Amino acid sequence: MLLAKIGILCVLLLVIPFGIGAGVSAFVEKYKKNIVFCWIAGFLTEWGIFQIIAVPAIIKGMSFSRLTVIYVTGMALLALLGSGLWIMKQKKAPGLSVVSGGAMSRTEKILWVIAGLGILFQLVMNFVMAFEDGDDAFYVTNSNLAVTYDSMYRLLPYTFGTTVLDYRHCLAPFPIWIACLAKVSGMHPTIVSHSVIPLVMISLTYGIYGLIGCRLLEGKRKYRPLFLIFAELVVLWGNYSVYTAETFLISRSRQGKALLCSLVVPAIFLLIHMIGEKLLAGKKVEKAIWFLVMMAVLTAGLGSTMGNFIVGLQLGVFGICLFFTTRKWKNLIPVVICMIPAVVLMLMYVLLR
Amino acid sequence: MLDSITRFAGYCGKGMMVALFLVALIYLFFQEKNKNHRMIFLYMPVVTLLLYFCPLVSKLVYSFIGEDLYWRFLWLLPIVVVIAYTAVKIISTLQGKKQIVAGISLGLIVILSGSFIYRSEHAFYAGNPYHLPQCVVDICEEIEPEEGKVRAAFPIELLPYVRQYSVRIEMPYGREYILLDWARRSELFYALDAETLDVERVAELARQDECDYLVFWKGKILNGDFMDYGFETVDIVGDYMIVRDVMEKK
Structure with a gap:
């Protein structure tokens, strides 16, 4: 039984995101064969779409089980479609790779092993160690309420009893996404929140750091694992205050705020670095990259209502820097378009609260 | 600035x-x-x-x-x-x-x-995959119904964890008592928080708040016997005693 539950979670957290991501990545020339990029792109797309479906569903009072059926069926179909698209696009260049190019030196191999062991250490530690945080009483209990009572944001998490729709939190329904995983897999929402989600979040975050490192160190391949090792050191010793994104990644990874600061913000840095490279070279940016930026913006909203403001600001600062670097205002149009979901969700928050 | x-x-x-x-x-x-x-x-x-x-x-x-x-x-x-x-x-x-x-x-x-x-001071080895204190899991398993729900009052240190494990357990007061500086907390909270439990008063307040169960630290001094007021001891789990209101069942 437990194996079946783990198997279902593997499908939901590995196979489906990878299938969806493959479909998106097929349209990104540089990353169409990169398995890590596919996985990250799949999650961003999945989360973005969940945000689009879930917020209206919650406001309209749809049952949680119905939302789960719609979402999971939709994602499974998208994964099939994505895989199909990827196969069609890859006919001429088959095969997946994580790192491209010739044989690795012995030192490079050792450094990759150290980097890998560092990530493994964090995954094991986050599985065997618990991080106490009072906010779990709200977020994890909301996941639990959705699974047990088939209701979303209409029951009081701390005590019980019905309430009017909690508009502030229902605009950032990350706990409901976790509840969907729990519902489909049959695993307790608290186990999914505390023992499963951290493994996914930490892996994805290092995937993003790895890709950023590869971009920054293009032509210096042997230093890439070293970048990842230093990134791990900064994260592991990043608890210099309780507010840091590194602290949130390790100790509060099941909460939407961690999704925002430790995953979405770096993911947007990765994507805008890809955009910057193209624009500064006078090339056209693939639409798939802009699509992923928009999905990341929606994901920020899924994590936290404040995420809409944070990533809006991030893109705004990027827009300013891009304008002063390229001196072309036309480059700002897609940046502004990508900010629309954040603006809409912020307006909804202001109007509904 | x-x-x-x-x-x-x-x-x-x-x-x-x-x-x-x-x-x-x-x-x-x-x-x-x-x-x-x-x-x-x-x-x-x-x-x-x-x-x-x-x-x-x-x-x-x-x-x-x-x-x-x-x-x-x-x-x-x-x-x-x-x-x-x-x-x-x-x-x-x-x-x-x-x-x-x-x-x-x-x-x-x-x-x-x-x-x-x-x-970090907030990190500790998890005793279970729920990453909740084991005593909370054990207490909840003891009182959680298979269908429907029960209402139970817990000591302040357990408030954030109970409903993470089971939302079939209602509470008369919850984590908001820790989060916010409540000027007026419920009388039951104070009665159950006291070093010496005024059993008669606690029983009366628990009934007013429609609690089926009371959970409190087993080391507390009781000035009476809960049985005299229609409660029975269910179990002692870890450091906590669980008593149940059996008045209607009598």
């Missing part, structure tokens, strides 16, 4: 990691030649910091998200990437054994500038 500085200092905390990040930005300003790298990982953090400390911006942001959350602005600083990249960039300029010495030294600087996350 002063508020922004105070919050920035709060974010920087007890380590030197943010200082290291600022030093790394200065290094990149002089050493980084790639236009795109400069735009994303040098200009963007600098503009973000300028906006953060700009009084007009902070006033505007305060009105939208409130002063208490202004520090979240600082999540936009790519601290991990900038420090890691700068360290690697320094190492890559060296040759042979100097690279190893520089690598170890820079690693030590990072370690000494921060605080190890797994030594």
Whole structure:
């Protein structure tokens, strides 16, 4: 039984995101064969779409089980479609790779092993160690309420009893996404929140750091694992205050705020670095990259209502820097378009609260 | 401006990691030649910091998200990437054994500038996959019904965990008692929190709050017997005693 539950979670957290991501990545020339990029792109797309479906569903009072059926069926179909698209696009260049190019030196191999062991250490530690945080009483209990009572944001998490729709939190329904995983897999929402989600979040975050490192160190391949090792050191010793994104990644990874600061913000840095490279070279940016930026913006909203403001600001600062670097205002149009979901969700928050 | 500085200092905390990040930005300003790298990982953090400390911006942001959350602005600083990249960039300029010495030294600087996350006061070894105190799991399993729900009063230290395990357990008061400074907490809370339990009063208040169960520290002094007031002892789980209201069942 437990194996079946783990198997279902593997499908939901590995196979489906990878299938969806493959479909998106097929349209990104540089990353169409990169398995890590596919996985990250799949999650961003999945989360973005969940945000689009879930917020209206919650406001309209749809049952949680119905939302789960719609979402999971939709994602499974998208994964099939994505895989199909990827196969069609890859006919001429088959095969997946994580790192491209010739044989690795012995030192490079050792450094990759150290980097890998560092990530493994964090995954094991986050599985065997618990991080106490009072906010779990709200977020994890909301996941639990959705699974047990088939209701979303209409029951009081701390005590019980019905309430009017909690508009502030229902605009950032990350706990409901976790509840969907729990519902489909049959695993307790608290186990999914505390023992499963951290493994996914930490892996994805290092995937993003790895890709950023590869971009920054293009032509210096042997230093890439070293970048990842230093990134791990900064994260592991990043608890210099309780507010840091590194602290949130390790100790509060099941909460939407961690999704925002430790995953979405770096993911947007990765994507805008890809955009910057193209624009500064006078090339056209693939639409798939802009699509992923928009999905990341929606994901920020899924994590936290404040995420809409944070990533809006991030893109705004990027827009300013891009304008002063390229001196072309036309480059700002897609940046502004990508900010629309954040603006809409912020307006909804202001109007509904 | 002063508020922004105070919050920035709060974010920087007890380590030197943010200082290291600022030093790394200065290094990149002089050493980084790639236009795109400069735009994303040098200009963007600098503009973000300028906006953060700009009084007009902070006033505007305060009105939208409130002063208490202004520090979240600082999540936009790519601290991990900038420090890691700068360290690697320094190492890559060296040759042979100097690279190893520089690598170890820079690693030590990072370690000494921060605080190890797994030594946090909030971290402890999880006794179960729920990552909840084992006594909460055991107590909940004891009182949780298969169908429907029960109502139980718990001591303050268990309030955040109970409904993470089971939402079939209602509580007369919950984590809001820890989160907010409640001027008037319920009488049952105070009665159950007292060092010596006034059993008659606790039983009366529990019934008023429609509690099926009461959970309290087993070391508390009782000035009577719960059985005399229609309660029975269910079990002692870990450090806690569970009693049940059996009045209607009699």
